[in-house]
Amino acid sequence: MLNRNILFPALIIALSAILLVLISQFPEPRFQDAPVGADFFPAAIAIIQIIICGVLIVQHKNNKKTVKEEPLLSSKSIFGVVFLIAYAVLISLVGYLLASLIGFTFYLIYYKVKKPLYYIVAWIFVFTIYFLFGEVFVISLPEGLLFY
Amino acid sequence: MKRLLKTALITAGLIMSASSFAADYPSKNIRLIVPFGAGGGTDAVGRTLANSSKDILGTSISVMNRTGGAGAVGMSFGANQRADGYTLTVVTREIASLPQMGLMQNTADDFKLIRMVNLDPAVILVPADSPFNTVNDLVAEAKSNPGKVKFASTAAPNFYLMALEKSQSIKLNAVPYNGSAEAIPSVLGHHTQVTMVTPGEAIAQLRSGQLKALGVMSSERISYIPDVPTLKEQGLDVVTGTWRGIGAPKDTPDEIIELLGKAFDQAMATAEFKDFMAKGAMTIHPLKAQEFTDFVKEDTKLLGKLIN
Amino acid sequence: MEHLLNGFMSAFSLAVFPVLVFGVLGGVILGALPGLTATMGVAILLPFTFGMQPTPALVMLIGVYIGGIYGGSIAAILLKTPGTPASAATVLDGHTMAIKGLAAKALSIAAVASFIGGLISTIVLIAIAPILADFALRFNAPEYFALALFGLTIIASVSAKSLLKGLLAGTIGLLVSMVGLDPISSVPRFTFGIMDLYSGINIIPVLIGLFAISEGLNQLEKLSNNKQDVAPKFDYKVLSFPDFKKILPTCIKSGLIGTSIGSVPGAGADISAFACYNEAKRVAKKPEEFGNGSMHGLAAAESGNNGVTGGSLVPLLTLGVPGDAVSAVLLGALIVQGLTPGPLLFTQNPEIVYGIFSSMIVANIVMLLIGFLGIRFFCRIIEVPKIIMIPIIIFLSIIGAYAINNSMFDVGIAITFGLLGFILNKLEIPSSPILLAIILGPMAETNLRKSLIMYEGSWSFLYDRPIALAFILFAVFSVYSTMKLKKRQRSA
Incomplete structure (x- = not known):
C-alpha cells in the first residue's frame, strides 16, 4: 500500500x-x-x-510494524495553510495594518470566539506591532500595492 | 479610510498633471532603497545622507534595505517603483556591470540619476613584510610566474584586478572571497599575497601599518593616504574604483529631480556628512545629474570591454 | 587593571549606564521577535550614535548585541519559535522543558547560561585577545572547510530517532543552500531566472518557516482535537543551587568553545550553539536525555551562543576586521567616531577599549537581571490561550519574514518552509539538520573550492595545515562517537 x-x-x-x-x-x-x-x-x-x-x-x-496513522493534513491544518496564504496576499494588497485587522478578526469569527476581550487583545496586538516597527524600530512594514 | 481617500486624490493628481503635483513635493516621507544589507558601507552612506538631508527637505527619509544578487534585486526594485519622487535608490557600480553579465534586467537607463555621492579608487595592498614594494615588483613577479601570485579577490569577477591584468597582460591566481572583510584577513594571515580594496575598507590596517599600499588606482593621489603613489606615477595607465550615487525611477518629473539634487548638494556639504565621509576615508564626489549620467555611460563601456 | 577600573567607573556613570540598559533591553525585545536580529538592531541604531560620545555609543550597540543573542532564547523556549538561527539549538531542550511545565526553570537556566557564556567570553577577550587574534589569522579557506565539515557531523547527533531521516533533512538543506549564484564562478544554480533567488535563499525566512510557522500550524491542528482550552500546568520554580552546580562545567566549557568560534571571522553564534550542544551531548552521562529536556543541552546551547559575543570582538579590536555582521557595524561606529579599530586602538585609546570591556561585563549582568526579573512576566505568555496565541505567532512570523529584507518574496519562502516543516514533522524527519545544512553547506562548499584554487588543484591542504587537519579528525571522531552512542542505545 x-x-x-x-x-x-x-x-x-x-x-x-x-x-x-x-x-x-x-x-x-x-x-x-x-x-x-x-x-x-x-x-x-x-x-x-x-x-x-x-x-x-x-x-x-x-518494517512490518503497522502504526495507525493520523491523516497527513487535517481540515484544520488546511485552513491554517489557506489562512496563511490569504493573509500574505492581503498584506501585499492592502498593507500590514488593514490585512492584520481583517485577518485576525476573520480568524476569531471563524473559530466562533464570542469573548469581546479576545477581539480587543487582537486589535491591540496589531496596533502595538505597527507602532513598535514603525515608530520605535523604524522598520518599514508592507504598505500594500493599492496604497503606495 | 482617510488614507485611502488621500492616496486616491494623490494618484488622481499624478495622472492629471505631474508638474502641479511636484509643487507641494515633498508632502510625505521619502523611501531610500539601499540594495545592500544593513551595516555595510553602502548602507552607512545611505543612512547618513538620509539623516543629513531630512532637515533640508523638510521630510524624513527612511532607509529600506533590499538585498540580493549583489545589488541587482534592490536596484531593480527601486527602478520599478512609482515615479513620484517618493522612492529613491542608492545606485552603485553594479548597475553598470551586472546587466552586461546577464545578471540584471534593469540598467542605468531605467533611472534618472540625481547625484553621485562618492568615488573611491582601488588600492593595491600587500602585507607589511611583503617583498613587493612597488606595483612594478608585483607585475614583474606575475610576468615571470603567470597565475602563481595569490590574489585575495573581494568579488568574482573582480574588475579592479581585471583592469590591471588587461593593461599589463598578466594573470594572477584570483581566490574569490566574500568582500573586503574576508580578503583583508587573508592577506594579513599570508594565505594570499595581495588584494585590492578601497581606502576606506582598509584604513585601519593602513594606519596601523599591518598592510602596505603599493599604489592607488586613481588619477591623482588621495588625501587620506597622501604617501601612496598612483599607478600612473609608477608608469601604469590604470584607473579604476567604485562609486555610489542616488537615482530615481526614470519617469520622475524633472522638477523633483532638480529639487532633490539641490537638497543632496546641501546635504553633502553639511559638516556632519563631510565628517562621516572623511572619517571613513571615502571621497565625496558630488557630480551633478548630467555629469553623473555621462560618467555612468563611460564606466559601462569600460566594464563592457573587461566583461566581453 | 587601572584602565579596567576606570572602565567600570565609566560604565556606571550617568552618561553610559542608562544607554547600556536601554541597549540590552532593546536587544532582548528585538531578539525575541522572529525576523528581527541583533544585526538589524545595531545597524538601525548606528546613525543615532554619530552625535554621541564614543564610549556610550559603542556601549549601547554592544548592549543590543548581547541582549539580542539572549532574547532569541525566550521565544525559543516558550513558543518554540527561535528568533535567530543562534537560538535554534535552544529549542531542542528548552522548549521540551517548557512543555513539561518547567518553563521558569528553563528560562532561568537560559539566563544564567547566557550570562556565564558572555562573562567567560569577555574575560578571555580581555586576557588573551592577541593570542586569539593569531589563532583567527591562521584560519583561511582550508580551515573553514574543515570547521564546516565538522559542523555538518552534528547533524548525526541532532537526528533524534532515525539517523537516515536526519541525513535526508541534511541533504535537503544542502540543496536549498545551493540555490543562487555560485559564489566561486557566478554560475546561476536553480534560480529559474528569478532575481530574488540570485543571492540564495535567505536563512531567516527559512528558520521562521521551519520552526515558527510549522509550529503555528501544528498547534492549530491540535486546537481542533481538544476544544477545552487548558492552560498548561507549570510552576515558577527557578534553577536550584545544586542544579546550578551541575550545569556550571557545561556552561564554562561552552563559553570557551563559543569564544574560540566567535574569534574566527565568519563563524558565529549559530555554529557555536550547535557545536556546544554536540560536545555537551558527547560527554554527557545520559546522552539520551538530550532532546527530551536536558538541562545540560539547554545550558550548552545558551552559553555557547552568548560565548560568541566576546570572541567576535577579537578580530575587530586586534586586526581591525569585522568577525561578523554585528562587529561590521561596530567597526563603522568606531570609524565614525574617528577611532582606528585594530592594534592602534589599544595604544591610542585604551580608555575606549577598556570602556568596552567593562561595559560588556556590566551588560551581561544587566542581561542576567532582565532575564530573572522577566521570568514571571515571560511565563505569562504560556498562559495566553492557544486560540489567540496561534495567530499572534503566525502574524509575527509573516511580519518578521518580511522585515528582514522588506520582501514579500521572503514571506513566500517562509510559508513554503512552514508547510515543509509541518509535513516533515508528521514524517518524523527533524528540522534542525536542514538549518545546520543551510548554515554550513555554503561554508563547506565554497571554502573547499577556494582551497583548491589556492592550492592550484592540489588536495594537500587537507593534511599539511594543522588546524584544518585537527577539525577533520574532530569530524571523524564526532561521527564515530555518535555511531557508538546509537549502537549502545539500540542494544540497551
Whole structure:
C-alpha cells in the first residue's frame, strides 16, 4: 500500500532526478576556472539523497510494524495553510495594518470566539506591532500595492 | 479610510498633471532603497545622507534595505517603483556591470540619476613584510610566474584586478572571497599575497601599518593616504574604483529631480556628512545629474570591454 | 587593571549606564521577535550614535548585541519559535522543558547560561585577545572547510530517532543552500531566472518557516482535537543551587568553545550553539536525555551562543576586521567616531577599549537581571490561550519574514518552509539538520573550492595545515562517537 513513508521518499527521488537534469544544464562559467565546478556538489548531493530515500523505502518495507496513522493534513491544518496564504496576499494588497485587522478578526469569527476581550487583545496586538516597527524600530512594514 | 481617500486624490493628481503635483513635493516621507544589507558601507552612506538631508527637505527619509544578487534585486526594485519622487535608490557600480553579465534586467537607463555621492579608487595592498614594494615588483613577479601570485579577490569577477591584468597582460591566481572583510584577513594571515580594496575598507590596517599600499588606482593621489603613489606615477595607465550615487525611477518629473539634487548638494556639504565621509576615508564626489549620467555611460563601456 | 577600573567607573556613570540598559533591553525585545536580529538592531541604531560620545555609543550597540543573542532564547523556549538561527539549538531542550511545565526553570537556566557564556567570553577577550587574534589569522579557506565539515557531523547527533531521516533533512538543506549564484564562478544554480533567488535563499525566512510557522500550524491542528482550552500546568520554580552546580562545567566549557568560534571571522553564534550542544551531548552521562529536556543541552546551547559575543570582538579590536555582521557595524561606529579599530586602538585609546570591556561585563549582568526579573512576566505568555496565541505567532512570523529584507518574496519562502516543516514533522524527519545544512553547506562548499584554487588543484591542504587537519579528525571522531552512542542505545 502506498503510504506517506513511501510516497515522500519517492517524491524526493523524483525531485532529485529533476535536479540532476537541471544541473547538467548549468551554463559554463565565464570568469573563474576552478578545479571543482559549480555542478559537482549539487550533483553529488542529489545522488546521495536518492540513495538515502531508496534505503528509507526498503527499510519501511521490511518494517512490518503497522502504526495507525493520523491523516497527513487535517481540515484544520488546511485552513491554517489557506489562512496563511490569504493573509500574505492581503498584506501585499492592502498593507500590514488593514490585512492584520481583517485577518485576525476573520480568524476569531471563524473559530466562533464570542469573548469581546479576545477581539480587543487582537486589535491591540496589531496596533502595538505597527507602532513598535514603525515608530520605535523604524522598520518599514508592507504598505500594500493599492496604497503606495 | 482617510488614507485611502488621500492616496486616491494623490494618484488622481499624478495622472492629471505631474508638474502641479511636484509643487507641494515633498508632502510625505521619502523611501531610500539601499540594495545592500544593513551595516555595510553602502548602507552607512545611505543612512547618513538620509539623516543629513531630512532637515533640508523638510521630510524624513527612511532607509529600506533590499538585498540580493549583489545589488541587482534592490536596484531593480527601486527602478520599478512609482515615479513620484517618493522612492529613491542608492545606485552603485553594479548597475553598470551586472546587466552586461546577464545578471540584471534593469540598467542605468531605467533611472534618472540625481547625484553621485562618492568615488573611491582601488588600492593595491600587500602585507607589511611583503617583498613587493612597488606595483612594478608585483607585475614583474606575475610576468615571470603567470597565475602563481595569490590574489585575495573581494568579488568574482573582480574588475579592479581585471583592469590591471588587461593593461599589463598578466594573470594572477584570483581566490574569490566574500568582500573586503574576508580578503583583508587573508592577506594579513599570508594565505594570499595581495588584494585590492578601497581606502576606506582598509584604513585601519593602513594606519596601523599591518598592510602596505603599493599604489592607488586613481588619477591623482588621495588625501587620506597622501604617501601612496598612483599607478600612473609608477608608469601604469590604470584607473579604476567604485562609486555610489542616488537615482530615481526614470519617469520622475524633472522638477523633483532638480529639487532633490539641490537638497543632496546641501546635504553633502553639511559638516556632519563631510565628517562621516572623511572619517571613513571615502571621497565625496558630488557630480551633478548630467555629469553623473555621462560618467555612468563611460564606466559601462569600460566594464563592457573587461566583461566581453 | 587601572584602565579596567576606570572602565567600570565609566560604565556606571550617568552618561553610559542608562544607554547600556536601554541597549540590552532593546536587544532582548528585538531578539525575541522572529525576523528581527541583533544585526538589524545595531545597524538601525548606528546613525543615532554619530552625535554621541564614543564610549556610550559603542556601549549601547554592544548592549543590543548581547541582549539580542539572549532574547532569541525566550521565544525559543516558550513558543518554540527561535528568533535567530543562534537560538535554534535552544529549542531542542528548552522548549521540551517548557512543555513539561518547567518553563521558569528553563528560562532561568537560559539566563544564567547566557550570562556565564558572555562573562567567560569577555574575560578571555580581555586576557588573551592577541593570542586569539593569531589563532583567527591562521584560519583561511582550508580551515573553514574543515570547521564546516565538522559542523555538518552534528547533524548525526541532532537526528533524534532515525539517523537516515536526519541525513535526508541534511541533504535537503544542502540543496536549498545551493540555490543562487555560485559564489566561486557566478554560475546561476536553480534560480529559474528569478532575481530574488540570485543571492540564495535567505536563512531567516527559512528558520521562521521551519520552526515558527510549522509550529503555528501544528498547534492549530491540535486546537481542533481538544476544544477545552487548558492552560498548561507549570510552576515558577527557578534553577536550584545544586542544579546550578551541575550545569556550571557545561556552561564554562561552552563559553570557551563559543569564544574560540566567535574569534574566527565568519563563524558565529549559530555554529557555536550547535557545536556546544554536540560536545555537551558527547560527554554527557545520559546522552539520551538530550532532546527530551536536558538541562545540560539547554545550558550548552545558551552559553555557547552568548560565548560568541566576546570572541567576535577579537578580530575587530586586534586586526581591525569585522568577525561578523554585528562587529561590521561596530567597526563603522568606531570609524565614525574617528577611532582606528585594530592594534592602534589599544595604544591610542585604551580608555575606549577598556570602556568596552567593562561595559560588556556590566551588560551581561544587566542581561542576567532582565532575564530573572522577566521570568514571571515571560511565563505569562504560556498562559495566553492557544486560540489567540496561534495567530499572534503566525502574524509575527509573516511580519518578521518580511522585515528582514522588506520582501514579500521572503514571506513566500517562509510559508513554503512552514508547510515543509509541518509535513516533515508528521514524517518524523527533524528540522534542525536542514538549518545546520543551510548554515554550513555554503561554508563547506565554497571554502573547499577556494582551497583548491589556492592550492592550484592540489588536495594537500587537507593534511599539511594543522588546524584544518585537527577539525577533520574532530569530524571523524564526532561521527564515530555518535555511531557508538546509537549502537549502545539500540542494544540497551
